[in-house]
Amino acid sequence: MSPQAQADAAQLLAGRARWHPFEVLFWLAAAASTVLLPGHHLILTEIAWLALFALSLDLILGYAGIVSLGHAAFFGLGAYAAGLLAKHELVNEPLLALLLAGLAAALLGFVTSFLVLRGADLTRLMVTLGVALLLRELANKHAWLTGGADGLQGVTVEPLLGRFRFDMFGHTGYVYTLAVTFVLFLVARRIMNSSFGLSLQAMKENPARAEAVGMPVSRRLIAVYTLAAGYAGIAGALLTQTTAFTSLDVFSFERSADLLLVLIIGGAGYLYGGLIGAVVFKLLQDSLSTITPQYWPFWIGLLLVAIVLVGRERITAWTAPLRAFAGRLDRRRGAAATKA
Amino acid sequence: MLRKSLLMALATAALAGLPAPGLAQETVKVGLILPMTGPFTSTGKQIAAAARLYMQEHGATVAGKKIELVLKDDTGNAELTKRLAQELVVSEKVRFLAGFGLTPLALAVAPLATEAKVPQIVMAAGTSIITERSPFVVRTSFTVPQSAVVIADWAVKSNVKKVVTLVSDYAPGHDAEKSFKERFTAAGGQIAAELRVPLQNPDFAPFLQRAADAKPDALYVFVPSGAGAIVMKQFLERGLDKSGIRLIGTGDLTDDDILPGFGDAALGIITAHLYATAHPSPKNKAYVAAFSKANPGMRPNFMSVGGYDGMHLIYEALKKTGGKTDGEALVAAMKGLAWESPRGPIAIDPQTRDIVQNIYIRKVERVNGELHNVEFATFEAVKDPVKAAKK
Secondary structure (H helix, E strand, O other): HHHHHHHHHHHHHHHHHOOOHHHHHHHHHHHHHHHHOOHHHEEEEEHHHHHHHHHHHHHHHHHHHOOOOOOOOHHHHHHHHHHHHHHOOOOHHHHHHHHHHHHHHHHHHHHHHHHHHHOHHHHHHHHHHHHHHHHHHHHHHHHHHHHHHHEEOOOOOOOOOOOOOOOOOHHHHHHHHHHHHHHHHHHHHHOOOHHHHHHHHHHHHHHHHHHHHOOOOOHHHHHHHHHHHHHHHHHHHHHHHHHHHOOOOHHOHHHHHHHHHHHHHHOOOOOHHHHHHHHHHHHHHHHHHHHHOOHHHHHHHHHHHHHHHHHHHHHHHHHHHHHHHHHHHHHHHHHHHOOO | HHHHHHHHHHHHHHHOOOOOOOOOOOOOEEEEEEEEOOOHHHHHHHHHHHHHHHHHHHHOEEEEEEEEEEEOOOOOOOHHHHHHHHHHHHHHOOOOOEEEEOOOHHHHHHHHHHOOOOOOOEEEOHHHHHHHHHOEEEEOOOOOHHHHHHHHHHHHHHHOEEEEEEEEEHHHHHHHHHHHHHHHOOOOOEEEEEEEEEEEOOHHHHHHHHHOOOOOOOOEOOOOOOOHHHHHHHHOOHHHHHOOOOOEEEOOOOOOOOOHHHHHHOOOOOOOOOOOOOOHHHHHHHHHHHHHHHOOOOOOOOOHHHHHHHHHHHHHHHHHHOOOHHHHHHHHHOOOOOEEEEEEEEEOOOEEEEEEEEEEEEEEEEEEEEEEHHHHHEEEEOOOOHHHHHH
């Protein structure tokens, strides 16, 4: 590669990695919610781990183009791993247990990635769905370990870092979940804005051509699938640790399907889709089920159909001037940076 | 329609209850968490309807406090039940948590009830251990073993010698299997096989075949309310009714809510349970009439009385504390309460906070063209046998 090309590539990557004002605003708002909305920390906690879970799906679907209907497999494994570690007092520090749960899920992701690589979209849907169903049935059958259909009872999560107890109001849980989600988001952002992330998108657009220019397609897909599995496992572990409970529902097909919806609402392939989708999805679900506890699934369905038919672009059209303004700011900053 | 009349009732009650204009009446919120969507919708609908009916009949004001129901749908998912319960306590400041359609849902909330010191009124879930998980749990539904031991006694008396048990593989199912087996074998009966079927998406056919192969006198079944229809259908498809095997079970099998859809094949099934729509008492006749009027097309089942009596328990406890909403005082007030329910006389055991009630032996018959569980024998004041055995 010529020095000029190298410099161009470096500049391109640096441009992608630059923080957009909206991103800063988004995370500031998230941080502010820990202080400003103390009465809503429980649902915010759910939003935070769902956002992480959706981010995990975005890594493989939005960037690498791997469709999955069984992402709950990794979520569930992480949830049960964290639950069992805490229940049997194997690992008392929640943060360490979280890491181990993530590693367990990543290992499962690594192993199953070879199955997922073997097919096109439809095959992948079936394989991922199958893996999740298999795990669910395993957990159901091995009731001595998992509690079966009754769920994993008797989980006590020790205080975080030995100091912060998981309180009834969910304050500790929320700050913890949000912090973990933020850190993992930073990592994902760094990775996806590197040459690795760019190459994933190239593979998604045209795998044959990517292979032809010498990209190790399979290896990179395995890597990103493993990473995403680990993320999903950590999201599941966060659920267990903040509720001190887990049940077979963590593996359910609905969970995987809902996750796809979350990503569809928010949009795939730009990291924030999962986060925004999680906020919208949970708030919709919560407010609708409060208004009509019996018929809320109908309204959710109607809204989803509307969102898909109308298109996200038209719904968010009102933000266009704002985005244009932010873009101008961005370019100006970029130009300044190049000059300097 | 119901909501409108309820609103009207609320409005009148509020107007009547106001001592002077401008003096705000204090509201006591009751968080009612039920599966209103998903596979256990029937349970949720029955209990919600009965709780609303109770408030409609008795007014929304008790001991100077205005009662407000806050209904939440947990879809039968325990993690959601727990989050909703937490939110109800933290943001809505509810003074009672009530509902709980399934055992895992009730268990998930028990530690929270202890921590928040809020009475947890279990209106449906039937595993024996629930009341032991928190000193704030009080139950108005039933325990599965109550019915299981009674049907075991009946089987012994009715010359049934050899039984195959078939239960759903979760805590209440294990309770139902164990209690039946202990009582039945203690009296000299023989259990030919113990079969456990997965709770989710069950296929009973292979299990029923194994049951038929064992050639028992009777097949004892426990499945959660609602799954009974599938068991019945597959029981008939395999022709087990013609091979001389009697079908017995706890009343969950012939749930009054879905019984009319079973058809004539259900005739003659013997079950033991706490309540039948056809229970012959004036109190129940009035209850069924009011329930069906408020909810056209529905008839009250055993889940509904758990909700109805749960509301009564809340009202009576508030009367006893004079409107004080301290959790410990409320639970203390609930202990030992006894009253006449549509299902017959019931009481809250002061030691266990569990329900003491009559268990009836019933047979499915056609009454005025509709299928009903008709009671023909009564076992009076049955306590939870599992907890009774521990003492």
